[in-house]
Amino acid sequence: MRGETVPPKVTVRLFHELRESLGQSQLEVEADTLGDVVASLISKKDSVRDLIFDSRGKIRTYTTVYINNAAQTPPEFSRKLNDGDIILLVPTAAGG
């Protein structure tokens, strides 16, 4: 439709519990921002929220988000994305 812009198409790669939870290791998402990517994942399965955010709604410590190989520490969810961006989501999956 005239005047509407198509959101950038980005590739999201998932690891560990995120991959198991969503049943796929990679997906294509149309998203303007990093926040849109996360929202898109949560919309697929609500339990994903718990893997990314803690009980206070903050991103889990040591859950790392990468955009085009650069770690976002801390991630800015309002950050604009571009077509072809590759996003890695690596949840905290270690301890002792």
Add this chain to the structure above:
Amino acid sequence: MLYAKVKRSKYPHALIKSIDTKRAETAPGVVAVLTYKDVPATNGFGILIPDQPVLCWEKVRYMGDAVAVVAAETPEAAEEATNLVEVEYSPLPVISEPLEAMKHDAPKVHEKGNILRHSRVTVGNVDEAFRNAAFVVENTYRTGRQMHMYLETEAGVGMLDENGKLVLYSGGQSPYRDQMQISRALGIKAEDIRVISTPVGGAFGGKEENTVQIHLALLVTKTKRPVKMVWSREESGSAGMKRHPMVVTMKTAADQEGRLVANQVRILADTGAYASLGPTVLDVAIENSCGPYRIPNVDIDAYSVYTNNGVAGAFRGFGSPQVNFALESNIDILAEKLHIDRLEIRKKNVVRKGDTGPLGQKLQDSVGIYETLQKAESSDLWNNREKYKAQTSAPWCKRGIAVSTAVKGFGFGALPDFAAASIQITPTGKFVVGVSCPEIGQGAITAYAQIAAEALHCDIADVYIASADSGLAPDSGTSSASMGLVRGGNAILTTAPKMNELLLETASKIIADQKADLEFQESQIISKRNPKKTVNYIDIAQYLYNSSSETRIVAGYNVPRADKPVEGSIEIPHLAYMYGTAIALVEVDTLTGSTKVLKFFLSTDSGKMINPQSYTGQCEGAIVQGLGFALTEETQINEGITKTNNFTTYIIPTICDVPEIQIDPVETYEKVGPFGAKGLGEIGIIPVGSAVANAIYDATGERVFTLPATPERVYKAMNERRNSATKSNR
């Protein structure tokens, strides 16, 4: 096959001014020389924080840092080529003391500063409790930088398969974690990387982090040839993981009846040059610093700081043996002040089922610490302690005996964790069970086979465990945190009922009977109404294969966890805990200060024993490794340079040092574990250092505040008293 070697840093802390690989590239037999320019994606690794460069580009932070990696036709050519890589450095001041590292004007190991993590956990009011306490003791304890010293060093082989997919064999503790780290560094999809964590005799946490994997992956994708890398013993010693040395200042108070009322703890952990699992090691140290005791007021302030002293990370006990040494020493001192038996003071204070732990943990299920103390109390060693103490081997030797307790959570505490398994029936009616938690010498494969056989109603010989292969098994998590049995076992028990359902459905079709009327017998299904109607697993498998039906089931489960982390922590508390009590009988040679452990007793509550032989092996191994921590093992690093990196200079216990060991388990039922089992791997090592140290005090009347209790330290402790006694007599 190509052979790979790593060009490591010449300095513990330096800026890299230039790297010249020309001479190395043209050397005979050399096929590839890679530097930071050849890392396609994220040039960093680390399970929690990828702050360790795959190949350094502007700075080195310890002498194990990798600057280049070489592949050549022979190991000798690869080694020679690393010498030909020319690196120009600008040395920086070396940070070797954690306290120095914390100063605001200290040179920075990392741009963000030298404090990796600071946590403060408080419950109640320690100041008021100290004011009202009958006795208060405060001491500072130090522990050494223990090395894992597995007999197999870090090693692996990588190659491309016929489809060009990367395949990596290495002795890691989780193929999927390794896969993630390779994927992140090389920028290739995880499923295009197959990682097989080959069984190894020992890992102890030291192979949880990336070691050879990413370098091999880089070289294989570059050369398109199989590449092998085996770290030398010295390389393992200087570049490999270590236990965090800690300085623990602990102030513990009790009331007149010997009830613990307060514990104030200050922990300073040296995490070395990179984070690895340092943040969660600190969490577990915090959690275990109050032991398995009811203590209503606690204040724990803990730091983990960067230095140029190697890299510290996961090591069996994960921060617990260090703080246990401090706590159990303080409790023995309190018992003496209160004139209470050392075992009694522990019985008086340990948590029981239904209690709230010192950090607010709700201890609702199996809590067998009191029972382990009862086992200790009734042991031959404790009952006859005076007899054993009197049997010294020479007039100048003194014997002592001491008891110590321990606790540790198993698993990742409050963090999310997931484990899956697969089960496939073969055409011959047997089962291939895919679990990705590797066999690292703990007997996992045997235990998984036992659990699967039980759940699938078949003989254990009919179960093949496809272990730790990301190409064959789904992600079952890691073999770490004393959790391999629980994760993998529960994943099997989640998957097996679905396979059983498939077997019943198929049998129902073959026998023409209702599923509800069928039941399992050994490797067959029979009709309850007509026991002559049976079908065995071979016929069921044949039916499935002939009808091209699904023969493989994959299922997983979310590992139960604590509701939320303790304020100020990431991981703790845990949902459930292992417990243990140890007794050590030692003999100290007062002329040399050398200590020999003669007898050792250990009772653990590890839930239901799945395999008694594995249980005994784990306990005995943990005790012997703990003896190294207690008496001999300490990596000497001087100004960032490792001085003890082989078996000649770094002394681990040998068979000559192994005491007579008695193991007496307490079996409880833990509902989060398979068949009631809990973790096991770590609990045995935790009380060893403190039991030995307290026994040295019992023998000599002198307390060691630093482990390992080397002959020099014990002799010095005894000599200081002699000197002061001599002076006072003048």
